[in-house]
Amino acid sequence: MPQETVSDAAAAPSIVIVENVMKRFGAFTALNDVNLAVGKGEKIVVCGPSGSGKSTLIRCINHIEKHDGGRIIVDGVELSHRLADINSVRCEVGMVFQSFNLFPHLTVAENCMLAPMKVRGISQVEARDRALGLLRKVRIHDQADKYPAQLSGGQQQRVAIARALCMQPKIMLFDEPTSALDPEMVKEVLDTMVELAREGMTMVCVTHEMGFAREVADRVVFMDRGCIIEQADPETFFRAPRTERAKGFLSQIIH
Amino acid sequence: MFGVLFEQTADGQRYIDWLLSGLGWTLALAFFGWWIAFGIGVIVGVGRTVQNRFFSVLARLYVEIFRNIPVLVQMFLWYFVLPEVVPSALGDAIKQIPPPWASFFPALLCLGLYTAARIAEQVRAGIEALPRGQIEAASALGLGGYLTYRYVIVPQALRLIVPSLTSEVMGIYKNTSVALTIGLMELTAQARQISEATFQTFSAFGAATIIYLCLALIAYQAMTFIDKAVRIPGSSPVKLTPDQDLAADMQQGTLPGAMEAVK
Ligand SMILES: Nc1ncnc2c1ncn2[C@@H]1O[C@H](COP(=O)(O)OP(=O)(O)OP(=O)(O)O)[C@@H](O)[C@H]1O
Numbered sequence: 001m002p003q004e005t006v007s008d009a010a011a012a013p014s015i016v017i018v019e020n021v022m023k024r025f026g027a028f029t030a031l032n033d034v035n036l037a038v039g040k041g042e043k044i045v046v047c048g049p050s051g052s053g054k055s056t057l058i059r060c061i062n063h064i065e066k067h068d069g070g071r072i073i074v075d076g077v078e079l080s081h082r083l084a085d086i087n088s089v090r091c092e093v094g095m096v097f098q099s100f101n102l103f104p105h106l107t108v109a110e111n112c113m114l115a116p117m118k119v120r121g122i123s124q125v126e127a128r129d130r131a132l133g134l135l136r137k138v139r140i141h142d143q144a145d146k147y148p149a150q151l152s153g154g155q156q157q158r159v160a161i162a163r164a165l166c167m168q169p170k171i172m173l174f175d176e177p178t179s180a181l182d183p184e185m186v187k188e189v190l191d192t193m194v195e196l197a198r199e200g201m202t203m204v205c206v207t208h209e210m211g212f213a214r215e216v217a218d219r220v221v222f223m224d225r226g227c228i229i230e231q232a233d234p235e236t237f238f239r240a241p242r243t244e245r246a247k248g249f250l251s252q253i254i255h
Numbered sequence: 256m257f258g259v260l261f262e263q264t265a266d267g268q269r270y271i272d273w274l275l276s277g278l279g280w281t282l283a284l285a286f287f288g289w290w291i292a293f294g295i296g297v298i299v300g301v302g303r304t305v306q307n308r309f310f311s312v313l314a315r316l317y318v319e320i321f322r323n324i325p326v327l328v329q330m331f332l333w334y335f336v337l338p339e340v341v342p343s344a345l346g347d348a349i350k351q352i353p354p355p356w357a358s359f360f361p362a363l364l365c366l367g368l369y370t371a372a373r374i375a376e377q378v379r380a381g382i383e384a385l386p387r388g389q390i391e392a393a394s395a396l397g398l399g400g401y402l403t404y405r406y407v408i409v410p411q412a413l414r415l416i417v418p419s420l421t422s423e424v425m426g427i428y429k430n431t432s433v434a435l436t437i438g439l440m441e442l443t444a445q446a447r448q449i450s451e452a453t454f455q456t457f458s459a460f461g462a463a464t465i466i467y468l469c470l471a472l473i474a475y476q477a478m479t480f481i482d483k484a485v486r487i488p489g490s491s492p493v494k495l496t497p498d499q500d501l502a503a504d505m506q507q508g509t510l511p512g513a514m515e516a517v518k
């Protein structure tokens with residue numbers, strides 16, 4: 001069954017192409033010749049030890065971090081330092097952060113409405129409708145007029161997901177969306193992400209939630225020291241990792 | 256003790272009318288000067304933090320110049336020197352401005368621009384105190400530089416610096432007394448005039464002192480009210496003291512709770 005999904009996704013055209021990408025912070029190489037193609041509708045889970053470059057990789061995909069070498073093509077547009085309108089690319093790429101990063105001075109609904117109104121240019125009424133619809137979907141619409149600080153961590157992260165979805169992106173990036181949460185809130189956020197995956201969203205998730213990876217991932221990508229050193233469907237990866245480093249890593253997170 | 260204030264002056268008024276007229280000029284100077292300072296201060300403060308080298312250097316230059324020249328000297332520059340260095344037609348026009356306004360406008364300009372430089376530094380500190388994640392989240396949503404500043408950064412930075420802006424409000428209204436040196440008959444100048452006319456030095460300056468203190472109290476209360484009004488629901492209250500500045504605030508780790516939400 002997972003095998004089938006992988007081949008499906010492989011057949012689909014790539015919406016994100018990462019080619020020989022290098023990223024350095026001073027003398028330190030955070031990404032070293034990374035290659036990754038993400039098919040439309042494909043769900044990729046990225047894992048690896050701390051400092052291996054997982055965040056850096058997905059931050060390069062929406063150009064929050066600027067790569068130093070290689071090519072990144074998102075939805076047919078190559079990201080480069082000279083790209084005049086990076087924001088039109090970013091509109092198509094939603095991102096959810098480990099620390100939520102909601103705007104604390106805006107209500108939940110306003111958080112969701114800001115970018116659709118100011119960037120996509122839709123009307124306030126339409127933006128609010130869309131926001132309430134998506135807040136309902138993440139089961140939090142009754143909190144629409146509260147401020148982020150009045151919500152629990154799990155609720156805030158679901159708002160952050162709704163806020164990203166309000167831009168109607170083609171791809172969603174998640175950077176350890178559950179690792180800042182108390183254990184009892186992890187499930188509500190993961191459930192939301194599973195639902196999103198079921199609807200066919202293209203997703204790249206940095207996460208160590210193996211249950212989630214097993215359930216939705218088409219492919220697990222394992223990174224270490226700035227390189228992708230192994231990728232496979234989740235069943236194969238978790239059962240029989242090929243590299244020693246992946247084995248070591250898995251034994252650590254399983255305890 | 257203040258009986259002298261109700262005595263008749265040579266021109267048929269009472270001395271208290273002189274004081275009140277002085278108070279009027281003081282308030283007008285502080286009020287309009289504040290809005291000039293706030294407007295320019297926010298723009299220059301933002302300019303200090305932008306990527307564009309040209310604007311950030313320009314903003315830095317503004318701050319260094321206006322913050323580091325004594326207010327009294329700036330007052331003289333606007334009043335005495337400006338009409339001489341501009342083209343003579345303009346200089347003559349400036350000299351034609353009738354008396355109270357001829358000192359009021361230079362004083363307004365002087366206090367507004369000086370205080371703007373100080374506010375700009377507070378705004379910059381407020382912006383730099385925001386978590387990086389805020390800017391990243393805005394960028395990730397496709398908000399460009401202007402939209403990010405307008406809707407995400409500046410509204411949060413201003414809330415953060417309300418306590419330190421309180422000291423700037425106090426500062427500009429206390430500095431209005433420097434305007435007496437270029438002949439504006441504001442509160443201190445009137446007090447001196449009363450003292451010279453009546454030889455009741457203690458009453459004259461005592462009354463002025465009490466008025467200044469009341470004004471400070473009112474300004475402080477108003478800022479406390481504003482701080483409460485703009486506080487983000489769910490965030491913990493900020494302690495407001497008049498001389499509190501952002502640096503001290505950050506050292507004590509009592510940044511407004513608003514920032515805790517985004518850790
Ligand atoms: N802005 C930066 N400046 C300097 N070094 C950085 C910067 N951002 C990341 N790094 C370094 O790059 C390496 C990769 O960082 P990255 O955040 O991508 O790791 P990660 O795999 O996401 O780790 P974690 O699981 O801890 O989040 C780390 O060693 C980090 O110290």
Ligand SMILES: [Mg+2]
Nearest residue numbers: 054055056176
């Ligand atoms: Mg990371």
